[in-house]
Amino acid sequence: MLIITRRAGERVMIGEDVVVTVVDVSGQTVRLGVEAPRSLPVYRAEIWAAVRDENRAAAAAAEAAPKLPEDE
Amino acid sequence: MTHALASTRFGNLAIPEDATIAFPEGLVGLDGSRFALLPANPARGSVAAGAFAWLHSLDDPALALPVTRPRHFFPDYEVVLDELDAPDGLRALEDPARAEVWVTVRAAERLEDFVANLRAPILVAEGQGWQVINRAEDAPLRAPLPLPAAGERAADGAARGAAA
Numbered sequence: 720m721l722i723i724t725r726r727a728g729e730r731v732m733i734g735e736d737v738v739v740t741v742v743d744v745s746g747q748t749v750r751l752g753v754e755a756p757r758s759l760p761v762y763r764a765e766i767w768a769a770v771r772d773e774n775r776a777a778a779a780a781a782e783a784a785p786k787l788p789e790d791e
Numbered sequence: 792m793t794h795a796l797a798s799t800r801f802g803n804l805a806i807p808e809d810a811t812i813a814f815p816e817g818l819v820g821l822d823g824s825r826f827a828l829l830p831a832n833p834a835r836g837s838v839a840a841g842a843f844a845w846l847h848s849l850d851d852p853a854l855a856l857p858v859t860r861p862r863h864f865f866p867d868y869e870v871v872l873d874e875l876d877a878p879d880g881l882r883a884l885e886d887p888a889r890a891e892v893w894v895t896v897r898a899a900e901r902l903e904d905f906v907a908n909l910r911a912p913i914l915v916a917e918g919q920g921w922q923v924i925n926r927a928e929d930a931p932l933r934a935p936l937p938l939p940a941a942g943e944r945a946a947d948g949a950a951r952g953a954a955a
């Protein structure tokens with residue numbers, strides 16, 4: 720992992736299209752601004768991981784219980 | 792034109808071209824970008840008629856996610872998108888609010904054990920689909936499906952019977 724020290728107001732570029740700006744640093748919290756092409760989804764990592772786990776669990780649970788109610 | 796799908800779960804199926812859904816950004820953490828909505832029982836029934844359906848991968852014959860129409864169980868369900876989260880294709884739609892809304896469910900032996908992911912709904916419109924992060928406050932990752940009490944269900948059935 721590349722580790723870079725930055726101060727509030729400073730930026731990091733990832734390739735030519737993605738710019739991450741340190742907007743504010745306050746105690747334990749860092750506010751980041753992300754500028755990225757719209758085609759590149761930006762997620763908070765913990766939400767992304769939770770949704771990934773849920774998608775996989777849905778696919779796995781379906782294998783164990785393959786019948787869905789046909790009419791509610 | 793149909794797409795031949797050799798589903799490990801449902802056998803050989805012919806998916807009409809207009810029933811296929813392209814997911815330009817895929818589904819979070821899963822492979823593949825082409826899916827189709829199949830009825831709860833693909834051998835009969837229709838997607839339009841049921842509360843549940845299968846979102847079946849066209850790239851992986853073993854991958855299928857049970858999905859449901861959230862408003863069937865949560866009538867007040869809302870999808871609130873952050874500007875950052877709304878995919879390009881969705882924004883390009885004439886009326887994104889008219890996209891069909893589905894949510895994945897973890898199916899179980901008993902319906903009362905099903906949980907739905909209200910946090911990451913799947914929006915479908917014009918042959919394309921996107922899984923998005925819902926910013927609405929009351930949108931848990933694992934929401935148990937509220938089931939009508941037995942009495943209510945019987946009454947509902949009777950009303951439907953009377954209407955038919």
